[in-house]
Amino acid sequence: MNPWAVEPVCTPACAKNARNAKNAASGVPLPEAVRRYASVAGTVIHSAAAGKRLAGPETLRAEAGAVLTALGIRLDLEQDIGLGQEQRQGQGQESLTVPGPTGTLVVANHISWLDVVVLLAIEPVTLLAKREVGAWPVIGTLARRIGTRFIDREGLRELPSTVAELARTLRSGQSVMVFPQGTTWCSVPGGTFRRATFQAAVDAGAPVRPVTIDYFQQGVPSTVAGFLGDEGFATSLRRVVGARELSVRVTTHRPLTGGDRRSLAAEAQRAVSGSRAPAHA
Structure with missing residues (x-):
């Protein structure tokens, strides 16, 4: 099995399923949609004008947050404190990384291109993304400006060097999001969590922070944000x-340490998915 490549199962039709069909049909009025497009365009232009300053954590966090605001998306943060309880946190009061001598490997489920914007709006860290992301409008521009590491998911020969580079990054104190x-x-x-990137955390002795990303529309679980x-x-x-009324809820779970890449990947996936049933068999 290729540790990078995954055969997609979800299709664009999944973004219009019965759970959010009513909400999707009752979209915002045309003037509001036009305003959002204009606001997003203005934010992207402002980000491009920032140049190298965009790589600064505070600037990047502010620009990512501005994109969410322009799209009318509310960001809610929660911390999983165990025993089935969750403590609501206000925006900007939570951290994705774990204090310590190394960086943190932040691992999250993946639903949308918005995931990157959402996590950067909380705490900017180095991204590991597929090579195609670099060519996307808006997201690709921001990703290149902030020093994203791009990988070829079909390139098995890149695997050892990529894992070694991630381990060096973590040892240096920089955190990485995958x-x-x-x-x-x-x-x-x-889908199943691929184990390859967890080896970098093992090699660097770095903690793993599982993160769950959920999208809602008018308070109901929604797939409308899916990029499929x-x-x-x-x-x-x-x-x-x-x-x-699109919103996103980000839940941070307790950090994981020790073990091998197999056990870390399995434990991280259990934390992220919780008791939810798989979307596809």
Whole structure:
């Protein structure tokens, strides 16, 4: 099995399932959609004008937050404190990383291109992304400016050097954000966590922070933000722009340490998915 490549199961149709069909149909009025497009464009222009300053954590956090605001998306943060309880945190009061001599390997489920913007709006860290992301409008530009590490998911020969580079980054004290499911899925459980990037945490003696990303529309679990199959970025952006009362909830779970990459990947996936049933068999 290729540790990078994943055969996509979800299709664009998954973003229009019965759970959010009513909400998707009752989108925002045209004037509001136009305003959002204009606001997003203005934010991207402002980010591009920031130049090298965009790589600064505070600037990057502010620009990512501005993109969410422009799209009308509310960000909610929660911390999993165990025993089935969750403590609501206010925006900007939570951290993805774990204090210590090394960086943190932040691992999250992957639903949308919005995931990157959402996590950067909480705490900017180095990203590991598929090579195609670099060519995306808006997201690709921001990703290149902040020093994202791009990988070829079909290139097995790149695997050892990529893992070694990630381990060096973690040892240096920099944190790295990865999406170990390998591709986007319509809901949290998605696919199996690939183990390759967890080896970098083992080699560096770095903690792993599992993070769950959930999207809601009018308070109901929604797939409207999903970026699925061979769907184009413009189509996905249009659906997000038109979504009424779209929100995203980010839940951080206790950090994981010790063990091998197999056990870390399995434990991280259990933390992220919780008791949710898989979206696909």
